[in-house]
Amino acid sequence: MVIQWFPGHMTKTRRQMQDTMKLVDVVIELLDARIPFSSRNPDIDWLVGQKPRIVALNKSDLADEAVSRQWEAWFRAQGLDVIYTNALSGSGLKDICKQLRALTQTKLESALRRGRLQRPIRTMVVGIPNVGKSAFINKIAGRAITATGDKPGITRAQQWVRIHPEIQLLDTPGILWPRFEDPETGLVLAFTGAIKDDIMDTTELASSLMARLAILYPDRLAERYKQQGCEGKTGMALLLEAGKRRGCLIAGGEVDLHRISAIVLDEFRGAKLGRISLEKPPLQKRDSRGTED
Ligand SMILES: Nc1nc2c(ncn2[C@@H]2O[C@H](COP(=O)(O)OP(=O)(O)O)[C@@H](O)[C@H]2O)c(=O)[nH]1
Numbered sequence: 490m491v492i493q494w495f496p497g498h499m500t501k502t503r504r505q506m507q508d509t510m511k512l513v514d515v516v517i518e519l520l521d522a523r524i525p526f527s528s529r530n531p532d533i534d535w536l537v538g539q540k541p542r543i544v545a546l547n548k549s550d551l552a553d554e555a556v557s558r559q560w561e562a563w564f565r566a567q568g569l570d571v572i573y574t575n576a577l578s579g580s581g582l583k584d585i586c587k588q589l590r591a592l593t594q595t596k597l598e599s600a601l602r603r604g605r606l607q608r609p610i611r612t613m614v615v616g617i618p619n620v621g622k623s624a625f626i627n628k629i630a631g632r633a634i635t636a637t638g639d640k641p642g643i644t645r646a647q648q649w650v651r652i653h654p655e656i657q658l659l660d661t662p663g664i665l666w667p668r669f670e671d672p673e674t675g676l677v678l679a680f681t682g683a684i685k686d687d688i689m690d691t692t693e694l695a696s697s698l699m700a701r702l703a704i705l706y707p708d709r710l711a712e713r714y715k716q717q718g719c720e721g722k723t724g725m726a727l728l729l730e731a732g733k734r735r736g737c738l739i740a741g742g743e744v745d746l747h748r749i750s751a752i753v754l755d756e757f758r759g760a761k762l763g764r765i766s767l768e769k770p771p772l773q774k775r776d777s778r779g780t781e782d
């Protein structure tokens with residue numbers, strides 16, 4: 490079913506995206522700072538082509554700052570401008586505007602030389618579902634112009650919103666598809682809540698998350714769920730232990746796996762375990778002497 494349905498949908502999205510892309514001067518690619526790899530559209534380079542692009546590592550408030558700095562360096566090494574943003578607080582959005590203007594400076598200058606601006610810089614936000622596109626647009630536009638959450642079926646004319654005297658933003662984001670054929674990507678997207686829990690086995694998801702966190706952030710995991718160390722334990726063992734510590738029990742004293750799973754996922758997504766990054770950039774050659782910790 491998925492195989493039947495997705496390609497058609499994707500072809501249409503691609504075509505629309507290419508059409509819209511023709512209207513913009515600079516593209517803002519929104520990624521989830523916790524999972525910059527998995528929240529990236531696999532065809533983004535092809536879609537954006539030669540247009541200047543800014544990578545916004547959004548939800549930066551939830552990501553590990555040290556890891557985000559590594560990603561920043563990695564993106565810069567790929568020749569991309571990268572800015573951390575928090576679409577809820579608005580931090581980083583001023584830098585986005587500054588960068589948009591810098592990227593189109595020559596265009597602006599030649600227009601200015603001819604007397605006055607012919608038209609403002611045009612930009613649009615693109616990204617996979619749940620990276621914060623609507624929140625970003627709302628915040629930068631300073632008012633609620635798009636509903637948070639995507640409602641398929643409701644279509645309306647796209648409009649340009651002035652976000653700076655010299656910059657216009659398309660009020661509708663470009664929705665991209667994730668790397669859907671990769672199970673690892675599906676998993677980390679599900680951890681962050683980008684894939685709905687009702688189509689996932691939450692116990693399996695929570696125990697996978699536990700296993701992952703036991704490797705990446707063992708101390709924080711142990712502290713939050715009062716684990717006696719995480720080493721050598723499976724995700725399921727950690728989940729059961731957490732359930733006991735939290736008193737998530739059903740009759741007979743067994744752990745209520747459904748309940749503890751929901752708690753763990755909720756707490757992770759709500760940053761109750763602190764700022765966590767689930768992906769690190771691939772090691773670069775010049776970094777190979779051991780920047781990885
Ligand atoms: N903590 C945090 N949450 C964010 C940020 N940006 C968006 N969100 C939340 O992420 C969820 C998805 O945001 P939304 O704008 O609907 O994403 P879209 O599907 O890309 O349009 C919402 O619950 C937002 O409140 C951010 O920078 N930090």
Ligand SMILES: [Mg+2]
Nearest residue numbers: 623637638639
């Ligand atoms: Mg949206």
